[in-house]
Amino acid sequence: MKTIEQNFAVPFRYGVYFTENLFAPSNQVLADVLAQDRASGPRKVMFVVDSGVAEAHPQLLEHIHHYTLAHPDALQQVAAPLVLPGGEEAKNSKEHLQAILSSINKFGVCRHSYLIAIGGGAVLDLAGFAAAIAHRGIRHIRVPSTVLSQNDSGVGVKNGINAFGKKNFLGTFAPPFAVINDSNFLLTLEDRDWRSGISEAVKVALIKDAAFYQRIKQDAGKLAQRDMEAMQQLIHRCAELHVEHIGGPDPFELGSSRPLDFGHWAAHKLEQLSKYSLRHGEAVAIGIALDVVYSQLQGLLTEAEQDDVLDLLQELGFELFTPELAQQTPDGQLAVIQGLREFREHLGGELTIMLLRQIGVGEEVHHVDEHLVQQAIALLQKKRQPQPLSQV
Amino acid sequence: MKTIEQNFAVPFRYGVYFTENLFAPSNQVLADVLAQDRASGPRKVMFVVDSGVAEAHPQLLEHIHHYTLAHPDALQQVAAPLVLPGGEEAKNSKEHLQAILSSINKFGVCRHSYLIAIGGGAVLDLAGFAAAIAHRGIRHIRVPSTVLSQNDSGVGVKNGINAFGKKNFLGTFAPPFAVINDSNFLLTLEDRDWRSGISEAVKVALIKDAAFYQRIKQDAGKLAQRDMEAMQQLIHRCAELHVEHIGGPDPFELGSSRPLDFGHWAAHKLEQLSKYSLRHGEAVAIGIALDVVYSQLQGLLTEAEQDDVLDLLQELGFELFTPELAQQTPDGQLAVIQGLREFREHLGGELTIMLLRQIGVGEEVHHVDEHLVQQAIALLQKKRQPQPLSQV
């Protein structure tokens, strides 16, 4: 009997909005974003809030409450906001996923209602996953509260939680309804979280935009000093580059190429080996350092360029080495090398690793030389030790 | 700062193939389907098999094994097939989901590997959900083994499991890599499963294709007698209509309109109330009967047309009434009416129910009159009782 052919395309569209003080009663951004659905009545909305944000902004829940009172035609909360543990813990057990799903069920959140999540990348990944699978997908708005989530994780189309000890083992591709970046949240970040997300900007600049890289270099001192103006510039350009990339030929990553994962094969494994005491962005900085040195050892990148990147990462305040990088498995293998296999397995297809040909230009390879990885690690380990004077 | 706009479309394409004896060594269908990915080596494949199918086809696992041996360049199994309980039980606890995810993890099934599921709609919904969320989506091939899954559930883009006592509370929209209908599987179906899927054909014919409806009427006797030729015609046309509809303006059902759910608002609730002793297709037949009578009571449909449909359903062997239809909640409400609320909540947006204007032409309404529902139920209940002779 004749084969039946299915063929269609699903269009996706969302905006990444920038604001300050999202929940000030006079702020129209959220109400305007919601109005895009052209619904007649107020929307049912459920908030999920990162505990770290709730603690650092003790009046946040009250502000949300007043905001909804000030905008009764735009939204109504189905229940008090659900506050969930911030950080990787959010993604490490199914309990928090269950808590969100349970509330969705209990409070009748439907496919035309909104789950609005406020938090770091971890809570957003968790809430996005819950939103994607409840009722086969309810509308989801992300309000990222860290540098990393404002310039990278929060503006993309992926969500996920960890399972079987593996990062993002469970997840989906599910574009948000909208993303709203409120710069005010960044004021309360710990220094390491302020810094952490900068590594994703260095990453995307290195593989896509040499001018942006130079800009980051120029601003490195300011960024390290928590200059908000410089940070806003960095976040905007970094988010833009991510959004552009995702809007390219393979938004749902069906092929083998994954350029935005530059520096990430080692990073994901390091996060896991450190039991998530390393932040994602911190691990990415080390992963970038490793791949940059590896690119140099492979003869792709000059030593001058290599040092330029390593110096920048250090000026921004990143460590370039962590003991997990040299950790061995019981059978004497480098533990990060295992990460390579897991990386391939997670992405599927042919192993495809992004290296650097020059600053601003990436190059994909399909094979990694373990010896060179070892050399690269040794070099980073040495670089970290204070050099005896005679060698300087 | 300037809003960043994201805008892209994701194309999806898959074929619904028809064959007989899929795992005969000489059958090229599966190997050809896999070859569409243009991979160089053999693909890693994991099979998930419905226990009902495995029991009815005791040599199936062996045939699969020999098939893979006969096609070493096309595929290699990562492990022995995972046999999971068939029927709604598959979707009712998270344990089976966990079993699939666990195997995906253990056997290194990646985003370019294949999960091939063989079974009824329930096992396919479960396996499709697991495939959709593991590694953010691994490739999934469906081999539907019931009439219902071959002509409806298996050819679409939805998957899901039940949670919080609600049908398909968890799930995603995730198009398969391919669907392969093997008519041989139908030979071992129990009568009720042979029949069950016919209601979905009646459904789609009623709202979209009067000629198809007439065809079903013509073939009703043969269908009831398990004539394979008639059944294959029915499955092909029904699958085609479903595929066409999904390929229309709203494949992922983002709007409020859900024409293919004609007859389903009551059906989902009846399944649940019957503790899934009613098959989906059996409940759909009753749901169709209810909505057809309701359409007539509303003045949309003539009595002649109403009777024509009810007669056809009975000729096909369906019951038009089940005690759950008249079941009351502790506060004296009709339990199915609750289903209306759950239906709206699951779909989201404005309540939108498909009724019939005439055979082959649906009409959407946004309000349901509870009294008329009660009348319709009473009429179906009466119709079922043997009529005293004087009234005939």
Ligand SMILES: NC(=O)c1ccc[n+]([C@@H]2O[C@H](COP(=O)([O-])OP(=O)(O)OC[C@H]3O[C@@H](n4cnc5c(N)ncnc54)[C@H](O)[C@@H]3O)[C@@H](O)[C@H]2O)c1
């Ligand atoms: N989905 C994607 O595409 C993607 C991309 C990159 C990273 N990620 C994920 O993002 C996660 C990392 O996100 P992250 O770097 O934002 O860290 P995080 O979410 O782990 O948060 C770090 C800490 O900051 C706290 N915090 C958050 N906002 C705060 C604020 N405004 N003030 C004070 N404290 C605050 C949190 O409670 C937490 O303790 C990882 O799980 C990573 O895998 C996802």
Ligand SMILES: NC(=O)c1ccc[n+]([C@@H]2O[C@H](COP(=O)([O-])OP(=O)(O)OC[C@H]3O[C@@H](n4cnc5c(N)ncnc54)[C@H](O)[C@@H]3O)[C@@H](O)[C@H]2O)c1
């Ligand atoms: N995803 C969708 O779009 C969609 C659409 C409609 C229905 N569904 C779902 O499909 C499910 C119903 O599917 P179904 O009607 O196929 O029933 P089913 O999957 O419940 O299977 C019914 C019984 O038949 C057995 N069986 C399956 N194939 C057999 C074979 N070839 N020989 C002998 N026994 C066999 C099963 O083991 C089971 O016991 C419901 O869960 C329903 O919600 C999903």
Ligand SMILES: [Zn+2]
């Ligand atoms: Zn990252």
Ligand SMILES: [Zn+2]
């Ligand atoms: Zn159905």
